[in-house]
Amino acid sequence: MNKVLISAGNVRGSEEILSSMDNVVTSPEAVILLHVQQLVGNSTMTAMMSYSEIETLKESIEGTEHKEALDRRAEEVLTHYKKALENRGMTNIKCVIRAGHPADEILKVAEEEKVDLIVVGCSGKSRFRKFATGCASSDLEKKSTIRVLITKSNGCGKHSHLWGRSAYAL
Numbered sequence: 001m002n003k004v005l006i007s008a009g010n011v012r013g014s015e016e017i018l019s020s021m022d023n024v025v026t027s028p029e030a031v032i033l034l035h036v037q038q039l040v041g042n043s044t045m046t047a048m049m050s051y052s053e054i055e056t057l058k059e060s061i062e063g064t065e066h067k068e069a070l071d072r073r074a075e076e077v078l079t080h081y082k083k084a085l086e087n088r089g090m091t092n093i094k095c096v097i098r099a100g101h102p103a104d105e106i107l108k109v110a111e112e113e114k115v116d117l118i119v120v121g122c123s124g125k126s127r128f129r130k131f132a133t134g135c136a137s138s139d140l141e142k143k144s145t146i147r148v149l150i151t152k153s154n155g156c157g158k159h160s161h162l163w164g165r166s167a168y169a170l
Helices: 013-026 051-061 065-086 102-113 125-133 134-144
Strands: 003-005 029-038 095-097 115-122 145-151 166-169
Touching: 003 013, 003 102, 013 065, 013 115, 013 145, 029 102, 029 125, 051 065, 051 095, 065 095, 102 115, 102 134, 134 145
Parallel strands: 003 029, 003 115, 029 095, 115 145
Antiparallel strands: 145 166
16 A cells, blocks of 8 residues: 555544554555544534535634634644654654545545545444434445545444444455
8 A cells, every 4th residue: 555544533543543554554655644624513414515515614714713723623633643653653644634524525635645545433423323413434435436444443333333343444
């Protein structure tokens, strides 16, 4: 694998994500760390917003305290992942911050960067919560033409996927 994209949504579960990647990929040439900001939370309403509505929302929160908080959170998460990767001996790491629907943004960046593998964690949402708020790993499972490694963390249990392994690839 030449390029790997890691969806760095939060710090929780990062060790499982990185360990699973280590088991599948040895010494990638480059790692893209992507954090997707969810501008107004995680709900069916935002999942149904069009591209132009999301762009309008991005413009409307620019320069606000809310946007500053989103930016601080993104930097914290990306710094955590970057340090963990550097401790594993990786040096060619690119950090990217996007805003919008997580699965859509992950796929866009994966295509732009021409990655060979997408690594994403599983949140462990119940079926109802997935319906109400969406699920990036499930969406990637369905939409991606690029290989996807979905890593189950401690919160990912019986509700998320039917597989009992700690990670699986598509």
